Amino acid sequence: MDADRMGRTLTRIAHEILERNRGIEELGLVGIRTRGVPLARRLARAIAEIHGHEVPTGALDITLYRDDLMRHAVGPQPVVRSTEIPFSIDDKKILLVDDVLYTGRTIRAALDALIDFGRPKAIQLVVMVDRGHRELPIKADYVGKNLPTSLSQSVQVHLQEIDGRDEVEIQES
Amino acid sequence: MTKDLLSIGDLSREEIYLVLETAEAMREIGERPIKKVPTLRGKTVVNLFYEPSTRTRTSFEIAEKRLSADTLNIAVAVSSVLKGETLSDTAKNIEAMAPDMIVLRHPSSGACHLLSRLCRSRIINAGDGMHEHPTQALLDAFTIRERKGRIEGLKVAIVGDLLHSRVLRSNVQLLTKLGADVWASGPRTLIPVGLDRFGVTVSTSVDEAIADADVIMMLRIQQERMHGAFFPSVREYFRTFGMTPARVANAKADVIIMHPGPMNRGVEIASEVADGPYSVILEQVANGVAVRMAVLYLLAGGAETND
Numbered sequence: 249m250d251a252d253r254m255g256r257t258l259t260r261i262a263h264e265i266l267e268r269n270r271g272i273e274e275l276g277l278v279g280i281r282t283r284g285v286p287l288a289r290r291l292a293r294a295i296a297e298i299h300g301h302e303v304p305t306g307a308l309d310i311t312l313y314r315d316d317l318m319r320h321a322v323g324p325q326p327v328v329r330s331t332e333i334p335f336s337i338d339d340k341k342i343l344l345v346d347d348v349l350y351t352g353r354t355i356r357a358a359l360d361a362l363i364d365f366g367r368p369k370a371i372q373l374v375v376m377v378d379r380g381h382r383e384l385p386i387k388a389d390y391v392g393k394n395l396p397t398s399l400s401q402s403v404q405v406h407l408q409e410i411d412g413r414d415e416v417e418i419q420e421s
Numbered sequence: 422m423t424k425d426l427l428s429i430g431d432l433s434r435e436e437i438y439l440v441l442e443t444a445e446a447m448r449e450i451g452e453r454p455i456k457k458v459p460t461l462r463g464k465t466v467v468n469l470f471y472e473p474s475t476r477t478r479t480s481f482e483i484a485e486k487r488l489s490a491d492t493l494n495i496a497v498a499v500s501s502v503l504k505g506e507t508l509s510d511t512a513k514n515i516e517a518m519a520p521d522m523i524v525l526r527h528p529s530s531g532a533c534h535l536l537s538r539l540c541r542s543r544i545i546n547a548g549d550g551m552h553e554h555p556t557q558a559l560l561d562a563f564t565i566r567e568r569k570g571r572i573e574g575l576k577v578a579i580v581g582d583l584l585h586s587r588v589l590r591s592n593v594q595l596l597t598k599l600g601a602d603v604w605a606s607g608p609r610t611l612i613p614v615g616l617d618r619f620g621v622t623v624s625t626s627v628d629e630a631i632a633d634a635d636v637i638m639m640l641r642i643q644q645e646r647m648h649g650a651f652f653p654s655v656r657e658y659f660r661t662f663g664m665t666p667a668r669v670a671n672a673k674a675d676v677i678i679m680h681p682g683p684m685n686r687g688v689e690i691a692s693e694v695a696d697g698p699y700s701v702i703l704e705q706v707a708n709g710v711a712v713r714m715a716v717l718y719l720l721a722g723g724a725e726t727n728d
Contacts, residue, residue, distance in 0.1 A: 328447070
């Protein structure tokens with residue numbers, strides 16, 4: 249998937265979001281660090297281009313909610329980054345944005361984290377790539393692309409804001 | 422990170438910055454409606470305090486609770502220490518109940534190092550005698566960085582009872598490591614021998630030390646540790662070394678004034694200064710929780726064990 253496809257995919261998802269939620273009044277976008285954050289910002293822009301109004305956007309770091317945090321006896325702790333949700337999520341429909349949906353554990357952690365900020369009316373999940381292999385009962389509401397993969401592969405979403413280019417890459421490991 | 426946090430000397434520049442940056446993320450948790458994350462769920466932290474403390478003990482306890490650890494406070498006034506138990510016996514008995522971390526405050530320098538050798542639990546030094554108070558230095562650095570944007574190249578003047586101060590010893594190591602220009606001032610009787618060999622400019626003139634300073638760090642006169650007359654009277658001390666509004670005028674216009682607490686108003690610091698516009702004393706206390714959360718988080722995970 250290249251930059252062009254990614255741009256069109258985001259526009260398509262923006263349309264789907266507007267269609268399903270009938271407007272943007274109650275919406276809020278929350279990107280999961282690291283790559284969900286620029287994706288959420290781009291979605292906000294895509295929605296603004298169609299609808300003319302900005303959707304409030306935040307960033308969520310899920311490190312402190314991970315279920316594998318204290319399981320390793322050796323190795324340094326993952327770096328904690330800041331969470332910035334500059335709006336109240338109470339009674340909002342929150343669109344949770346991430347780059348790759350895989351085991352579902354990140355999303356599980358993100359749901360726990362979000363609920364500590366308030367009581368949203370609903371949470372919907374947006375992902376750029378769904379690569380399968382779920383370990384938890386979690387499903388995305390908006391998917392950029394379904395990529396069937398094997399467990400030995402890894403899927404990388406590269407974004408201009410972080411990696412200097414827009415590309416989805418499958419690597420054999 | 423190492424297994425324990427005993428001394429600032431054990432931390433590299435990179436590790437200090439890692440603590441400060443983690444603390445930045447931790448601070449946001451204190452601003453949420455639900456001020457708690459599940460990170461240290463199921464971990465037990467024992468706060469073992471052999472000296473009176475309000476700020477440090479409360480700060481550690483709040484930090485532990487915000488990370489969902491189970492906390493236990495042992496204040497010596499109501500413990501078996503009064504029945505004559507030694508520190509190592511107390512430690513071994515606590516260790517037998519398998520806590521994950523012990524936060525120790527003790528009047529003897531090196532008490533934490535002793536515990537570190539005896540215990541598998543991770544040890545955090547919350548002040549040992551006249552030796553070190555590493556989390557205080559870290560929260561001071563966090564506060565300076567927040568106000569000034571950097572630490573490198575700042576002139577920091579530390580004024581007061583230098584001899585008995587563990588806050589001084591931790592701060593000097595941290596600030597020189599990060600490239601600050603550190604000055605220290607106090608009466609000659611309260612200057613530890615060889616302080617200048619730690620990269621500190623020592624002066625008995627407080628006005629020289631604070632001239633053009635970016636940061637003034639006041640130290641408490643620790644009368645409980647003084648066995649003898651180090652200065653003629655409190656009034657004379659205040660006149661010669663006390664931080665008054667007139668004195669502060671010699672520092673930079675945007676100077677910040679810090680104090681690790683508890684303050685002796687009218688001894689080392691005038692009330693007008695302590696409550697004045699330059700004072701960041703209460704910010705230090707607020708930042709202490711975030712910095713201690715960062716330390717607890719970073720130590721709780723997988724550092725290499727040294728056994």
